Each structure stands twice: as C-alpha cells, then as structure tokens.
Amino acid sequence: MPKFPLRAFLTVFAIALVPVTTAAVAAVDVNVYRSLDTFIAVFERIRADYVDKVDDQKLIKGAIDGMLASLDPHSSYLDARDFEQMRTQTDGNYGGLGLTVSMEDGAVKVIAPTEDSPAWRAGIKAGDFITHLNGTLIFGGTLDEAVDQMRGQPGTTVKLTIVRAGRDKPFDVTITREIIELKPVKWEVRGQVGYININAFSKDTGVAVHAALTGIDKMLGHQPLGYVVDLRSNPGGLLDEAVSVSDDFLDHGEIVSQRGRDRRDIERYFAKPGDFAHGLPIVVLVDAGSASAAEIVAGALQDQHRALVMGERTFGKGSVQTLLPLSDSTALRLTTARYFTPSGRSVQEGGIEPDLIVPQLSDPDYKTRPRFREADLRRHLINEAKVDNSVLEEDQKTDPRFVGTPESLKAKGITDFQLSYALDTIARLAKAPPAQATTRK
Structure with missing residues (x-):
C-alpha cells in the first residue's frame, strides 16, 4: 500500500476545517489557506528540528487547545481522558479531595470546595492558590497534571501548600482523599x-x-x-x-x-x-x-x-x-x-x-x-x-x-x-x- 504523505494529510485535514459548501468555498478568504499553510509548515518544522522527538498527537492536541483557548475560558477539546473525567464528575463518584479548580497565569486557583468533602472540611476556600503538592512546585504545569495528582486512591493523603490573601505566608494542609459522592x-x-x-x-x-x-x-x-x-x-x-x-x-x-x-x-x-x-x-x-x-x-x-x-x-x-x-x-x-x-x-x-x-x-x-x-x-x-x-x-x-x-x-x-x-x-x-x-x- 503506498504511503500517504503527511503534508498532504495535514492539508486535507486543515481544509476540512472550512465548511465545504459552494457558498462557503466562494466566500473563503485566500488568507485563510495561507494561514493554514503556515500552521502545517510550523508543525513539520517542530517534528523535524525540535531538540527532542515529539508525539504528533500531542502537537495536534496542543494546536486544538490553543485554538479553543483563544475564544473564551469555557470552550475546550475533550480527549478520551477528559471525556471520561467529565462524565465522572457529572455522575458524581470519584476518588479525590472535592475541589473545583481553574488555571490562572500558570497557578491553580480554587473556585469552590464541594460541601462536606475533605477539602471543605480542611478549610480550603474559594480564591485560594495551590502552589505545591507534596512539596513539589506545580506552578507552570497544566491543570490536568495538577488534578491528576490531587485525585487518587481513597485513604491516601496529599499535602497542599496554600497561598491565601490576607495571610503573611503560605501554609500547608494535609488532606486524606475520599470517594467523592456528589449528593447535589x-x-x-x-x-x-x-x-x-x-x-x-x-x-x-x-x-x-x-x-x-x-x-x-x-x-x-x-x-x-x-x-x-x-x-x-x-x-x-x-x-x-x-x-x-x-x-x-x-x-x-x-x-x-x-x-x-x-x-x-x-x-x-x-x-x-x-x-x-x-x-x-x-x-x-x-x-x-x-x-x-x-x-x-x-x-x-x-x-x-x-x-x-x-x-x-x-x-x-x-x-x-x-x-x-x-x-x-x-x-x-x-x-x-x-x-x-x-x-x-x-x-x-x-x-x-x-x-x-x-x-x-x-x-x-x-x-x-x-x-x-x-x-x-x-x-x-x-x-x-x-x-x-x-x-x-x-x-x-x-x-x-x-x-x-x-x-x-x-x-x-x-x-x-x-x-x-x-x-x-x-x-x-x-x-x-x-x-x-x-x-x-
């Protein structure tokens, strides 16, 4: 079977992002295709010349995430892992601390603790920043990485370093994970x-x-x-x-x-x-x-x-x-x-x-x-x-x-x-x- 050139594949993939209707094709700005060519050129340069070998899927997901992040804070791409995580949260049963968090300027920020959860009982409050997990700095990482570290087997513990407005210095809180059964x-x-x-x-x-x-x-x-x-x-x-x-x-x-x-x-x-x-x-x-x-x-x-x-x-x-x-x-x-x-x-x-x-x-x-x-x-x-x-x-x-x-x-x-x-x-x-x-x- 003949190999399908990657550039040709990416070109087809990129063009597929534009609705293929007669009216749409007639109205498409030529600059859009030029920009897509630039995207493909950057993709190929990274694959060929980056200091370490990179995973193609990681690059493509990063490009999609960046595209959606440029829109608003709530649009996102859910891969298999994210999709399962969302389903778990909606159904309400997972092992963790009971925190709703977001990423702000590279730092993990608490939106709200779930009532009666381990985090809630430990006194974590909306607006708190989590800077370290088990003594390891998490600033600059991804939100998924931080969430993965906070979740885990019920009965195990994790130490959070908290920065809170009004406090002179950060403080540590050790929390034991539990099964979070969301009773709405x-x-x-x-x-x-x-x-x-x-x-x-x-x-x-x-x-x-x-x-x-x-x-x-x-x-x-x-x-x-x-x-x-x-x-x-x-x-x-x-x-x-x-x-x-x-x-x-x-x-x-x-x-x-x-x-x-x-x-x-x-x-x-x-x-x-x-x-x-x-x-x-x-x-x-x-x-x-x-x-x-x-x-x-x-x-x-x-x-x-x-x-x-x-x-x-x-x-x-x-x-x-x-x-x-x-x-x-x-x-x-x-x-x-x-x-x-x-x-x-x-x-x-x-x-x-x-x-x-x-x-x-x-x-x-x-x-x-x-x-x-x-x-x-x-x-x-x-x-x-x-x-x-x-x-x-x-x-x-x-x-x-x-x-x-x-x-x-x-x-x-x-x-x-x-x-x-x-x-x-x-x-x-x-x-x-x-x-x-x-x-x-």
Missing part, C-alpha cells in the same frame, strides 16, 4: 422552615429538589413557614436541571432563554403549572461562587418575584456550552449561546445582584478574601450591558442589621450568619418567631 441536594427542617441546600446541578437534581419539598412537608406533618434555598458555592452544571429546579418553585412564566449568534436563534424555557413550594416565602442564598446553572435559578426566581435573593453578587457566567461529539470518546465543548433571565438580563460578567446584600460575618476571612468571578478570567465574553456596582459593593458603612464578629456570633450559637439571617427573614415574613430547633435528615 441535601435538606433539613430548621424549626418550621424548610432548608434545601443545592451544591451542584448534576443529573436528577430537579427530582431531588422535588423530593426534598415533599420530605419537608412529611417531616413537619404540614406545610412549613417557607423555604431557604442555598446556592452558595454552587459552580453550576446542567442547564436542564436548572430549568427543572426552577420549575419546582414556579407555576408559570419564563425561566430562562438562550440566544446564539443568529438573532433568530432563541430558545426559551417555561415553567409548567404546579408550584411544589405552595406559593410560600422563599429566600435564595448566593455568593461569588454561585455560577452558571445556580445563576439561572436565582435569576428566574428573582425576576418572577418568587423569591428574595440574599447574600452577595454571583460569579457571572452567562454562557452556554454545548457538547459536540467528535467520536465515541472525544468531544468539543463549545460556547454556542448566552443565556438571559426572564426580564432579558444577561448575567455574563455582572452576575445576579442580590435583593439584599448580607455579609458572612461568621467567616473570619470574609473581608480580606478576594472574590474570583467570570470577569477576572482572560478572554471572557463581554457583556456590553453590564452594570458596574463596584462602588456599592465597596461601601464600608456599617449596616446596623449586620454587626458582630465570628467570636461574638459563635457565642450566640451562630456559625453561619447568612443562613441564620435567611431563616429569621422567612420567620418574619410568616409573622412567626425565629426558627431555633433543628431537625436533620
């Missing part, structure tokens, strides 16, 4: 108030929220005074599950719309009849770690005047990523649309502004810890309609409703001020005394 929804009854904690939007989250609402009614033997829906440090997940969760609390109206490149490319999602929360008062808790699907829920309930959103401004990820299969084991995760709340707001960059800004007074690092949001990511999508509320957020005047120190609050039995204030708010809205006792599930 947990619920309990606080006095006469239903508390629903949604920490991820993986499959069946909407069903789990529906079950939580039913379980709260059964545990009390009657309807509660209202509900606190906790979306803090929720990094998002599946769009369909965000729609399902919103629908649990809404009886009608639009939940979210997504809009693509073409102005006519609009898809809208609506609530079906039936409010499983009985029309009772709702407080939604959010913070800078509430992103994507969490923002869809908060924005829908806020715009439909169904809930009071409380806490701090959310992350601001208002883009939709579509998984486009390329083979049985590879896919393209491509940003294809932006989503908008029912009133037509895009949360891209700006996030969801709470109806009531409530500081987390029980957290000693609350004031000094930097907030990491979509607008801090390189090449993030620009929202021309973003409202700048930085002056409002930097207002240092003390609100008389929000006073106290972590120590004074702890002496009163308050370890989560935002949640405590939300529970008291529901009680006030229902004209009942504040919730005290706790019944857990």
